[in-house]
Amino acid sequence: MFISTVKGSTFECPTCGNQAPIYGHGRERIWRHLNFFQFETYIHGRLPRTYCSQCNGSPKTIRPNWARERSGFSVY
Structure with a gap:
């Protein structure tokens, strides 16, 4: 999946x-997210940067x- x-989008500073x-x-x-059953789950991404x-x-x-x-995700 690609996010x-x-x-022209804006984000909160x-x-x-x-x-x-x-x-x-x-x-x-x-x-890294908690496992879904026995499957490891990861999200890879480049986060937007803003200039306020x-x-x-x-x-x-x-x-x-x-x-x-407490979201269940941690930086891997």
């Missing part, structure tokens, strides 16, 4: 919470919903 972003445009994509990361005009800082990688605390 992608739509050109991880620092201030404002909507910000995509700046680019970060390095590939791998998340409100923060005036460097580009920041978004926080994916599936990697929140």
Whole structure:
């Protein structure tokens, strides 16, 4: 499965919470999920990075919903 972003999409800035445009994509990361029965499950992806005009800082990688605390995923 391939997950992608739509050109012109905005995401929430991880620092201030404002909507910000995509700046680019970060390095590939791998998340490991709890096993489904006896099968190991992984998500591979490059997360979007945003550049927030409100923060005036460097580009920041978004926080994916599936990697929140107690979600069952861990960075592999």
